[in-house]
Amino acid sequence: GAGVSQSPRYKVAKRGQDVALRCDPISGHVSLFWYQQALGQGPEFLTYFQNEAQLDKSGLPSDRFFAERPEGSVSTLKIQRTQQEDSAVYLCASSLPRFTAGELFFGEGSRLTVL
């Protein structure tokens, strides 16, 4: 597709369930980012990939959060044993490396609600 695609758009999980959120970046984009956006807040950085290499995961809030991008294209953010505080919109963004295009292209996000 032309833009960054995320699925599912909406996910409701019971506390303790595992969830997986998928991101399809723009074809040819080397860099891929995951952000978490709580209601009424700005996006908070989670992790960053360049191709398949995870260069920064300093924003992952706990070891229940895990991200991968095994072939340098599609990425999956996995949250194990979900908690209510994990409820947020998870945004994926991609870009050409090191701001050569000057911008991140964001998907519409996956809204996770943990009951």
Add this chain to the structure above:
Amino acid sequence: AQKVTQAQTEISVVEKEDVTLDCVYETRDTTYYLFWYKQPPSGELVFLIRRNSFDEQNEISGRYSWNFQKSTSSFNFTITASQVVDSAVYFCALANRDDKIIFGKGTRLHILP
């Protein structure tokens, strides 16, 4: 530490008025990048502008203009002759060389008809 502060949580103006959104940043780096993004009700963040720390020239794009002042660590955004379609949440953001972008908490802008 890097930080972006958008002190205005919410602003309402009547259509055709000018409005300025404030952004103050903190960084110890001499090389950094500043951004503004728009988040309409659909939720998708839309890139508006990127400036690097060595280019303090102000920029104008149609009804939008940006004022970058290193002396006050500010990167303010002005919309002239506002329109209802400008209603959105606007985020100022900062990045250094490691590509990680730090966002402010955003300013929700309401343009009233």
